[in-house]
Amino acid sequence: MFVLDQRLTEDTAVVCALNLCSVLLMKDSSVPWLILVPQRAGIREVYELEAGERLVLMEEVARASLVIKAIYGPDKINIGSLGNIVAQLHLHVIGRFRTDRAWPGPVWGSGEGVPYSKEGLEMSLMRLKKAFEGSA
Amino acid sequence: MFVLDQRLTEDTAVVCALNLCSVLLMKDSSVPWLILVPQRAGIREVYELEAGERLVLMEEVARASLVIKAIYGPDKINIGSLGNIVAQLHLHVIGRFRTDRAWPGPVWGSGEGVPYSKEGLEMSLMRLKKAFEGSA
Numbered sequence: 343m344f345v346l347d348q349r350l351t352e353d354t355a356v357v358c359a360l361n362l363c364s365v366l367l368m369k370d371s372s373v374p375w376l377i378l379v380p381q382r383a384g385i386r387e388v389y390e391l392e393a394g395e396r397l398v399l400m401e402e403v404a405r406a407s408l409v410i411k412a413i414y415g416p417d418k419i420n421i422g423s424l425g426n427i428v429a430q431l432h433l434h435v436i437g438r439f440r441t442d443r444a445w446p447g448p449v450w451g452s453g454e455g456v457p458y459s460k461e462g463l464e465m466s467l468m469r470l471k472k473a474f475e476g477s478a
Numbered sequence: 479m480f481v482l483d484q485r486l487t488e489d490t491a492v493v494c495a496l497n498l499c500s501v502l503l504m505k506d507s508s509v510p511w512l513i514l515v516p517q518r519a520g521i522r523e524v525y526e527l528e529a530g531e532r533l534v535l536m537e538e539v540a541r542a543s544l545v546i547k548a549i550y551g552p553d554k555i556n557i558g559s560l561g562n563i564v565a566q567l568h569l570h571v572i573g574r575f576r577t578d579r580a581w582p583g584p585v586w587g588s589g590e591g592v593p594y595s596k597e598g599l600e601m602s603l604m605r606l607k608k609a610f611e612g613s614a
Contacts, residue, residue, distance in 0.1 A: 387555050389540040389547075400536040404525040411525075419523050422558040426574060426582035438562060446562035447587035 344381045347430040355463060357470045362398040363433075365406065367470060370455025371462055374414040374437035376406050376470075385431045388423055403433055409473040410437040424450060480517045483566040491599060493606045498534040499569075501542065503606060506591025507598055510550040510573035512542050512606075521567045524559055539569055545609040546573040560586060 346364065354366035354377055362382075368375035380399060385391060391399065407419045416437030423433045436449055444452035458466065482500065490502035490513055498518075504511035516535060521527060527535065543555045552573030559569045572585055580588035594602065 387543065388536075388557060389543045389555075393537070396536050396540060397533050400524075400532050401529070404532060407523065407525045418560075418562055419525075420558070420560045420562070421524060422556070422560075422584075424554075424556045424558075424584060426554055426556070448558070448560060448584045451583035 344383045346379060347428050347432075349428050350377065350379065350430065350432060355467055357467055358474050360402045360405070360474070362395055363402050365402075365470075365474065367463075367467060368455070369458055369463070371458040371466075372456040373439075373442055373449055374410050374416065375449070376410065376435045378402055378406060378433045378435060380431055382431075386425060386429050387431065390431070399433070403435055405474070405477050406435040409470065409477055410435060412477075413469055413473055420448065422448070422450065480519045482515060483564050483568075485564050486513065486515065486566065486568060491603055493603055494610050496538045496541070496610070498531055499538050501538075501606075501610065503599075503603060504570075504591070505594055505599070507594040507602075508592040509575075509578055509585055510546050510552065511585070512546065512571045514538055514542060514569045514571060516567055518567075522561060522565050523567065526567070535569070539571055541610070541613050542571040545606065545613055546571060549605055549609055556584065558584070558586065 354368050357365040357367050362380050363378040364381055366377040368377060380391060388396060403421060410416060414437045417440050418438045420436040420438050438445060490504050493501040493503050498516050499514040500517055502513040504513060516527060524532060539557060546552060550573045553576050554574045556572045556574050574581060
């Protein structure tokens, strides 16, 4: 049975569910940072998914990239599957700006993020949900 | 016309060409680090590829992951598309070990790598080429 990793649960808020992935928003208001988690139990690596699931994953990553592009207009999209700390397969899709705290380095391991205000988080989740619905 | 970015050319050695991507080996003997470059001109982001090309890209990333797994037996595969420094779309596929210099952080921006010896580089390229041929 698929259960979301506890650390991912703590660090994120749920945006929506796509065909394969749960879409989560990292609680760091300083960068637009989505995490896609394929809703499959016991998967650590992309190659462990079935071929058909990998293709859906690719399309959902592209879709998340376009949602971030449309809402935030970043200079670059960064995509990553690391999992050195949280083993459950999850993909980061992050909008990067030349002015953000880690540019041009990766945001992973670049220090503490900036928490959202309650209203800021709600507003962001609403905009993201709407954008995913519009991108179906 | 597709031309490989100069910095990628300098930092890597060519392993082989797949249907979509050139496969390059980063000249850092301390981590098994492949770079896949879709042979398409003017592409910066994954979503700029055509949908069919994205699916081939996903399969070539999975294939590169399995080649690294088979040869090096890493603890984890890291996959990343950053491009904050080199704009030409390229995907990193890296075998990570609990004992490597950056674990559990990302290798990007984690400091200098360790150059291959001439023989070490030739040997690695030969093993990788053979593994890609065997995984076709």
